[in-house]
Amino acid sequence: MxxxxxxxxxxxxxxxxxxxxxxxxxxxxxxxxxxxxxxxxxxxxxxxxxxxxxxxxxxxxxxxxxxxxxxxxxxxxxxxxxxxxxxxxxxxxxxxxxxxxxxxxxxxxxxxxxxxxxxxxxxxxxxxxxxxxxxxxxxxxxxxxxxxxxxxxxxxxxxxxxxxxxxxxxxxxxxxxxxxxxxxxxxxxxxxxxxxxxxxxxxxxxxxxxxxxxxxxxxxxxxxxxxxxxxxxxxxxxxxxxxxxxxxxxxxxxxxxxxxxxxxxxxxxxxxxxxxxxxxxQSVAAVAGRYDVVSHLGRDLRLLLAKNPAGWLETFSLIDPPPTPVILSVNARGADGTDTSWLWDVDYGRLAGHPIAVLGDRRLDLAVRLEVAGVAFAVHDTLQQALTQLPPGRIEAIANYTAFQDLRRLVGN
Structure with missing residues (x-):
């Protein structure tokens, strides 16, 4: 000691x-x-x-x-x-x-x-x-x-x-x-x-x-x-x-x-x-909001953080199987790194069969990547808009660092 x-x-x-x-x-x-x-x-x-x-x-x-x-x-x-x-x-x-x-x-x-x-x-x-x-x-x-x-x-x-x-x-x-x-x-x-x-x-x-x-x-x-x-x-x-x-x-x-x-x-x-x-x-149920399940606008969202290709790969292995809806949100602010080229290193083909909503400052960058991967998706300007368009049931919400913090603020977590 x-x-x-x-x-x-x-x-x-x-x-x-x-x-x-x-x-x-x-x-x-x-x-x-x-x-x-x-x-x-x-x-x-x-x-x-x-x-x-x-x-x-x-x-x-x-x-x-x-x-x-x-x-x-x-x-x-x-x-x-x-x-x-x-x-x-x-x-x-x-x-x-x-x-x-x-x-x-x-x-x-x-x-x-x-x-x-x-x-x-x-x-x-x-x-x-x-x-x-x-x-x-x-x-x-x-x-x-x-x-x-x-x-x-x-x-x-x-x-x-x-x-x-x-x-x-x-x-x-x-x-x-x-x-x-x-x-x-x-x-x-x-x-x-x-x-x-x-x-x-x-x-x-x-x-x-x-x-x-x-x-x-x-x-x-x-x-x-x-x-x-x-x-x-x-x-x-x-x-x-x-x-x-x-x-x-x-x-x-x-x-x-x-x-x-x-x-x-x-x-x-x-x-x-x-x-x-x-x-x-065993007492640890969530870490700084990660893995929390939060009720918002009548839906249960599980908040998952993924900041880079390795993290997204591990996170895809956690989500419930299709047809569980998935929200993907990506920003590129200072704390995230402003280069989004890493999106092309992520195997988004693993999300096939999930209804997908795309959010975040760089949602169009992510949309192009999903289009090339052949994965169906819809782009939304707000979380509320996405929730009204996704089918009922629990939703997996995956976001990079500042996008994750944005989601936490929106759902009061």
Missing amino acids: ADSAQPLSARARLAVTAGKAAAAVSRAAGRGSGSVIGGRVALKLDPDLLSRLAGHLDVVLVSATNGKTTTTRLIAEALRAGGEVVSNALGANMPAGITSALSGGTEARYGVIEVDEKYLAGVARDVTPKAIALLNLSRDQLDRAAETRMLAERWREGLQGTKATVVANADDPLVVWAASSCPNVVWVAAGQEWKDDAWSCPSCGGVLNRPGDDTWRCGECGFGRPTPTWILSGDTVLDPHGSAWPIALQLPGRANKANAATAAAVAALFGIPPQTALHRM
């Missing part, structure tokens, strides 16, 4: 107070939670505040292209079996948002922190984590984020020699290559449904051979899948001793079972047994 909390300096206390005040003003003005502006103000007054706030905590960092918010929540629930947890549960995952979150954790034992992929190495230097969970890397927001191999290289160089125990997905070659520079790695067979960013070897550029779903190896340099010690197998996770523990989540889908397997491996590093950790994860 980390050292007990030390009193903050006068400067640090002033920074925390000013940050909280700025956040409160932002909330009062209806500009969101205020966590980002609050953190920016606090860090401006004390640039070392993040490391000061984390000094007494046993910190876990979680980073990935997809699943980091949910996995952060699952780890936090598991670790609460051992003490109080502070976490950036709303997903503000850059240094300012992380600073705001930790400013409320003076009495906590654990800090469970989601970190944007680009900021992982820097945050790790600031907070000296005990564990780092690396889930996956895939294409996302190519107009603002680096190409996937460049991100993997940034992780590999930034985490080299870290004292943290890294819990990493053995099925993602980019993650394996990044984590291989770390001295202490726990490998988890968490699976990888999206493989289109990992056909070439990140080490030498050769072709990766995939003779089966559970193995991969470079035919040129021999870089290959490490032997995992935690294994997701259907509805169970096998621990390093070979014991099988059932995963019974309220959260749907294979990807969330993978998130739970990783969370169990992290919790075990802190002395929380798999049975206890997985039982506590």
Whole structure:
């Protein structure tokens, strides 16, 4: 366990107070939670505040292209079996948002922190984590984020020699290559449904051979899948001793079972047994609105977030079969990335047979993609218009980041 909390300096206390005040003003003005502006103000007054706030905590960092918010929540629930947890549960995952979150954790034992992929190495230097969970890397927001191999290289160089125990997905070659520079790695067979960013070897550029779903190896340099010690197998996770523990989540889908397997491996590093950790994860029914079922205008909408091709692929596996109606909503604002070319990497043919309504700022971009895919759809200007045209029954609403937030506001979630 980390050292007990030390009193903050006068400067640090002033920074925390000013940050909280700025956040409160932002909330009062209806500009969101205020966590980002609050953190920016606090860090401006004390640039070392993040490391000061984390000094007494046993910190876990979680980073990935997809699943980091949910996995952060699952780890936090598991670790609460051992003490109080502070976490950036709303997903503000850059240094300012992380600073705001930790400013409320003076009495906590654990800090469970989601970190944007680009900021992982820097945050790790600031907070000296005990564990780092690396889930996956895939294409996302190519107009603002680096190409996937460049991100993997940034992780590999930034985490080299870290004292943290890294819990990493053995099925993602980019993650394996990044984590291989770390001295202490726990490998988890968490699976990888999206493989289109990992056909070439990140080490030498050769072709990766995939003779089966559970193995991969470079035919040129021999870089290959490490032997995992935690294994997701259907509805169970096998621990390093070979014991099988059932995963019974309220959260749907294979990807969330993978998130739970990783969370169990992290919790075990802190002395929380798999049975206890997985039982506590059962209490999580939704994460920042994701997976919520909301009644609106006489219809039940399940809200699903999908931000990039890998995320859309996993989300399609969750939805109820045809003829369940589906709403698709896509924006391209700053937080989404303004480049919508990724739409062409998504296999929208999987939606054949579903009545589909298309919404969002970039609904016409999505309409062109669906037209080419040969999938029937209707374009609508508003959610209310879409609901009046869709057949009765539950509706699956899939949206990217800001479109998802728009939907949540419209349905009062």
